[in-house]
Amino acid sequence: MKKINLLLLAVLAIFASCSGDDTVARSTVTIDISGLERLENGAEYQAWISNGAEVISLGRFTDVNFPKSFEALTGDVEGATQFLLSVEPGNDSSTEISQSILLSGDFVGNAATVDVSQNFGSYTSASGQFVLQTPTDNVSTNENSGLYWYVPATGQPGLKLPTLPAGWKYEGWVTVPGASGDVDLSTGRFTNVNNADESDPFSLNINPAPDFPGEDFINENVLSAYGVNTLPNLVGKQVFITIQPIFDNTSSSSSISPFVLRPLVGTVTQEAGSSVTNTMQINTASFPVGRVTRD
Incomplete structure (x- = not known):
């Protein structure tokens, strides 16, 4: 009986050892992405894989040097059908993926092409028109110091943009000279092109x-x-629209700096009072893209 018990223990030990090897077997996921910029305010990028029922973290990073490799359990890597890259707030202890998903793509074999299209849709029909004016004061000599995205002749919105998914908002910007170089000033965040944006700190509101x-x-x-x-005289200045993560660690309704997603850009060519609106161009060629492989 003693010999049988010893033999049984040996068999169980071997089985446990083999099972342990299976559970700790790990595989590599390598990501190579172009077009990302380093985040501010402690925010981080986080890489994920998903099998359709579960989203599994590969790890966070702040630098934008690629390629990068992450390890995960072999079963999770082999069973993954999708890769996702999110933007996460700094000092965030949550283990859940944020709503601010930036890039994603489905695995075909052992590779996935990742871009913004799954989350944001198409910007091929996006457009922008704006005019210069400063309606919030009673001064008529500073009209080149303000801009609004609408068409005065028709009273119609000047922006045509897709509806954003949860976790993101649009924001307008203009680049002007400052004491220490160019400064990006926010015109405010918005989700609806038919309404005013969320803030107006530079206006006078008379x-x-x-x-x-x-x-x-x-x-x-x-x-x-x-x-x-x-x-600032905005004539000749650069104007653009960004897509911003909504949590970017600022207490105000405008951001400290523009995010990398800039679907529309333009230069002010028409002064205030012109019957011709300023127009913007689609800038989606600048959006980040990448390739993810697993082995």
């Missing part, structure tokens, strides 16, 4: 603004806090 996204850059006290010491 009079109402158009009910469309835009901003008067005429509040000298606020401008000086951004290193802009004179009212």
Whole structure:
């Protein structure tokens, strides 16, 4: 009986050892992405794989040097049908994926092409028109210091953009000279092109603004806090729309800096009072793309 028990224990030990090897077997997932920018305010990128029922973290990173390799359980890697890259708030202890999914793609064999299309859809029909004006004060000599995305002749919105998924908002920007170099000033965040955006810190609010996204850059006290010491003349300046993660660790409804997703860009060519609106161009060629492989 003693010999049988010893033999049984040996068999169980061998079985446990083999089972342990299976559970700790790991495989590699390598990602190679172009077009990303380093995040601010402690935010991080996080890589994930999914089998359709479960999303499994591969790890977080902040630098944008590629390729990068991550290890995960072989069963999880082999069973994955999709790769996802999210933007996560800094100092976040949650183990759940955020709503701000940036890139994704389905595995075909052992590789996946990843881009923004699964999450954001197509921008081939996007367009933008805007005019210069400063309606929120009673001064008529500073009209080149503000812009709004609408068409005054028709009263129609000047932006045509897809509806965003949860976790993201649009934001308008203009680049102006500052005391220490160019400064990106936000016109405010929005999700609906038919309504005003969420903030107007640079306006004076003596009079109402158009009910469309835009901003008067005429509040000298606020401008000086951004290193802009004179009212900016926006003629000739760069204007663009970004898609921003909504959590970007700022307490205000506008961001500190523009995110890498910039679907529309333009240059101000028409001064205030012109019957011709300024137009924007599609900029989706700048969106990040990548390839993910597993072995």
